[in-house]
Amino acid sequence: MNLRDVYIDEVTSRIPESMRQDVALELESTIDDMTGNDPSETALFEALRQLGDPHILAARYANRPxxxxxxxxxxxxxxxxxxxxxxxxxxxxxxxxxxxxxxxxxxxxxxxxxxxxxxxxxxxxxxxxxxxxxxxxxxxxxxxxxxxxxxxxxxxxxxxxxxxxKPRSTSISFGSILFDFVATVLMVVLYVNAEQMIRVVMNGKSYPLLNPSVLDRFLPFVIALAVFGIAIAIYKWMVRHWTKPLALWNALFNVVWIVVTALILLQPDLISSDAISLIAAQISIDVETISRWGVRSVLITVTIVCIIDLAEGLIKAFRR
Structure with a gap:
């Protein structure tokens, strides 16, 4: 079998059987026309090089990508x-x-x-x-x-x-929407499981850092806030750009978030007395001062994050 026949066989073996005879005859005629009166191996190599890879040529004949x-x-x-x-x-x-x-x-x-x-x-x-x-x-x-x-x-x-x-300057990235979903769910999970997850452990003794009765008192507000936040995140995902109504609802959500957070953190009995006693027994620093500054730091952080988020929405929605 010469090179021409080998090439034709390589092509036809990769196409449906019903097409093989016609394709073989077509290729024989095409190669003979390309080599002309010069049947040398060099001319045949050049003709086959122009026809290309038999795998690709077979895919074209069979219309298979x-x-x-x-x-x-x-x-x-x-x-x-x-x-x-x-x-x-x-x-x-x-x-x-x-x-x-x-x-x-x-x-x-x-x-x-x-x-x-x-x-x-x-x-x-x-x-x-x-x-x-x-x-x-x-x-x-x-x-x-x-x-x-x-x-x-x-x-x-x-x-x-x-x-x-819509202008790209008003678009909402999917990453920020994803963060809203995950942060909201984790916030609720952490809040509900705070008694088990946020604990003070010293010398084999363990007490919840936060008073469960205070957390239970504000649980309905936290759940309502989470539903509000998820609804806004879904709305963001649907429209994918800042509109004035969305920016206003988002601003309201952030304001409510700050208010609820402040109400919880500023409860005088938020920190468990057992946890405070356990910490006080181990360190000489005023535990009341530490807890007060810790609460303030958390509140300031939440406030800054919420202000940045509501400002972004308002600026992008109203500056057009």
Missing amino acids: LHLIGPALFTQYVNVIKIVLPIAVTVITILSVIGYLNNSIDDTSWLPFLIQAFLQVGAAIFNVVVQTLFWITLTFFIIERAVPEGEVPFSSWKPEQLKKV
Whole structure:
């Protein structure tokens, strides 16, 4: 078998059997025309070089793409990943954190606790990322090969859509929305489990740092605030840019957050008396002073973060 026949066999063996005879005859004629009256090996090599890789030529004849996701679907493929992947990561992060915190918490140091939490949540996130990318890619792989040539599914773009495009200066990043979701859920979980998670452990003795009765008294306000925050985060995800109503609702949420935080932190019996006694027995510094400055520091931090968030929304929404 000469090189021409080997090349033709390499092509035809990779296409449907019903096409092989016609393609073989076409290639024989094409190669003979390209070599002309010069049947030398050099002329044949040049002809075959121009025809190219037989794998690629076979894919063209069989109309089978050699790429996983082609240019016609790649934009939609990336857009689906941008939407689905953050949602999947957010959900699995929240569920993993809640599941881990619901486990029994030993009175040990925070470092092993945090390391174990990081490893467990990280493994869950890695697994969901791999699974999400696999199934999205498989779906588009099937669509790529099932759709007739020339058709572009999911594409319904019209010039009129440009009227709905908002300035990029008012856009809301998905990262900030994700942070809002996660921070809100973690805040509620931490608040509900504060008696087990925020404790003072010294010399084998353990007491909750915060008074459970005070936390229970404000629990309905915290739950209502969390629902308010999640609703705003969902609204942000839906519109994806700052509008005046959204900025005003976001400002109200931050103001209420500051007020509720201040009401809780400024309760005179917020710090457990047992925890204060245990700390006072170990250090010579005035525990009341330490607790007062600690409460003030937390309140100032929350206030600064809320002011920055509400200012960003108001500035972006009203400066146009």
